[in-house]
Amino acid sequence: MAANHPDFDELPLDKTGPRGNAWGLWGKDDQLGTLNHLTDEIVGQAARENFKTGIRLSLNWSMKGASYPKFARKNLDLRLINKAPLKHAHDDEWSFNSQCSSQWDGFRDYAYQKEALYYMGRKAEEFSASDHPNSIHHVSAKGIAGRAVFIDWYSWALAQGLEIDAMSSYEIPFDQIVKTLESQNVSIESLRAGDIMVIRFGYLSQYENMDGAKREYLDKLYQTQKPDNIGLKPSEKLLRFLWDTKIAAVCGDARSLEVWPCKDLEWHLHEWLLAGWGMPIGELFYLEELAKTCKQERSQLARTKSLFPNEIDFRLLPIMAVLYLLAHIDRGNIGNAKIEGMDKDLDLVGNQYNIASTIFFVPYIIFEGPSNIVLKKVRASIWLSFLIICWGIVMTCMGVVQNFQGLVACRVILGVFEAGFFPGAVFIVSSWYPRHEPQQRLAIFYTASAFSGALSGLLAFGIARLDGARGIAGWRWIFLIEGAVTVAAGLVMPLLIIDTPERAKWLSDEEKRFVDLRLRLSGIRSNTEEGDKFSWKLLFKTMVDWKVLLGIILAWANSVPNAAFKFTMPQIIKELGFSTAQSQLLTMPPYVCGGIAAWLSGRFSDRLSWRMPFIVGPMSVLLVALAVLFNYSKNVADNVPAMYVGVMLAQIGIYPLLPGISAWTGNNLAPSWKRSIGLAWLLAAGNLGSLIGTNIFLDREGPQYPTGYGVSLGIICLAASCALLMEFCLWKENKARTQLSEAEIRQKYSQEEVDAMGERSPSYKYTL
Secondary structure (H helix, E strand, O other): OOOOOOOHHHOOOOOOOOOOOOOOOOOOOOOOHHHHHOOHHHHHHHHHHHOOOOOOOOOOOOOOOOOOOHHHOOOOEEEEEEOOOOOOOEEEEEEOOOOOOOEEEOOOOOOEOOOOEOHHHOOHHHHHOOOOOOOHHHHHOOOOOOOEEEEOHHHHHHHOOOOOOOOOOOEEOHHHHHHHHHHOOOOHHHOOOOOEEEEOOOHHHHHHHOOHHHHHHHHHHHHHOOOOEOEEOOOHHHHHHHHHOOOOEEEEOOOOOEOEOOOOHHHOHHHHHHHHHOOOEEEOOOOHHHHHHHHHHHHHHHHHHHOOOHHHHHHHHHHHHHHHHHHHHHHHHHHHHHHHHHHHHOOOOOOHHHHHHHHOHHHHHHHHHHHHHHHHHOOHHHHHHHHHHHHHHHHHHHOOOOOHHHHHHHHHHHHHHHOOHHHHHHHHHHOOOOOOOHHHHHHHHHHHHHHHHHHHHHHHHHHHHHOOHHHOOHHHHHHHHHHHHHHHHHHHHHHHOOOOHHHOOOOOHHHHHHHHHHHHHOOOOOOOHHHOOOOHHHHHHHHOOHHHHHHHHHHHHHHHHHHHHHHHHHHHHHOOOOOHHHHHHHOHHHHHHHHHHHHHHHHHHHHHOOOOHHHHHHHHHHHHHHHHHHHHHHHHHHOHHHHHHHHHHHHHHHOOHHHHHHHHHHHOOOOHHHHHHHHHHHHHHHOHHHHHHOOOOOHHHOOOOHHHHHHHHHHHHHHHHHHHHHHHHHHHHHHHHOOOOHHHHHHHOOHHHHHHHHHHOOOOOOOO
């Protein structure tokens, strides 16, 4: 391949030659023309991406398909020769014109008519030389193999109600080729260097289905004159696309690729493509079986696509949502237990409650990363189920503790086992969906944490009515019952959690292939096993990756106020003058609003494929909420409605953050091992904010809590600045990567090197 591929406007390269020529681009002795685009790397990539089903189709039309070959060429003469004196041995003796059926026009086929010059400026008298210049055998040495893009124009035209006579000089403009691709859910921009365009004009379909009288008429016509023929309309726009996209070859099912007779000799395709660029033109390719198969494949693809997001969402997200709901209820119900009398029964004094709340996050932070490494080596369904059962058992044990030390011990162990669930769940969800689809899914199950606050208050309100039953305090019943429910859920999870598409028995092989292809094309999966292996070097590089480090600061904007409000909201509401029971119930509306905000934010972010506004936006809402609460807390009694609205706004600002931050970080880390480690490290270090959040709303400062509101305001301002900085850096990097074309990247790097680079690959575009 040429080191530098000139733009269309730079043609002709040989300034002494005819218009549009690219002579000399691939050297003075070149015999392959645009087939030079078919490098080993490009052909290998095409094979990896497209060899999936094993379906094989011949594109050869029968050599006896035409009653009379086009342009009065010789028909097939096939003779069976007996090998005398042997009685039972024969040879086939073939005599035919190579263009009597399916064929590629070679570089001897057509010249610039006025100049009588063929590809590379060669003249007809040179063709008898010993090296056979412009002979088709140069092409056949490696063949024409690459990614073929099938463009079923004929089916599209019939669907539009167009009346098509393929035996006439019907012109097909380039715009209709673009529209045909769009109808096949393919953008014209997705075509790339080395592609082979295969266009169905409907010529052979009509020829094979015409009545005998019309065929006889055409056969006689072909013997005496050049026939009219459907084909592409020559134009600068078409030629510019073929050249700048670096198409390797183009073929169709008509007798001529371009409309015949050619009406616009300035852009005469046979001259530009064959004589000018050395781009093979294929004619009379039999595309009927291919069209039928592709139609069936598209039907299957449409059915498969309908599974996404519906069926996968249905099987994956409710399970994760329920489990995350249980996780948040089990870690946060200590706040509900407190106002039901736990602190008095356990003789908690000073800041002992804050210590018990906070200590949970120490092991939680430490074990998030190691847990995700185990998850990658063990089946997710088994590992997560083990964690769920263990933390459920610990939760029930909290119902029988007798002192501060026992409470702290249980909270530490609870943190160990809960640590692995959320990063594992985020990794599983991000492993099922392409890069621009996971945020609304993460928001759906993360919303469960918002509803956990509402449900936790409701459950605590109901369970606490058991106070005194069997001599057990109401707050103990909260831990005992909720822990038992978690254990029961963990026991059935191995049957319900879906691990990977390959293990999903409810997916057909075709559907698994479709999922795999979507993930590979979006960069979620590596194309080679070598590109996705664990190493300690990868672990270190991921932990110091600037995107992850900035993401950690963003996560603090969630974890600090989230932890603070989760453990303090019932107390803040109670200080507005409500009873304990009323306070439990009034925690529900803010959490519901937060959950709805998270889902809406994720939905719009995925639709726009843009993360930053849906992170900075909620941060701005949170800033307003904290300002309202801080201002009106100086006189709580006279500002109860404003304070409660502030609490609701705070949840609306908090809950969209972590799904957005997790999706943004996961979108920009590759391959899957790096994404797994990066997400776990992001969430672990991000949860350092929880240590802060559980200790800034001090009882002695209520109801104004200047430390709590002040620290939260400062961290959110810092995080918003970091989000804007990350957006700028990613935009700048994407802009720099546009300097190399896909073909130039493939020429410079092997597929293994591209996969090993992960998101640092020049072909990888960051999500903004």
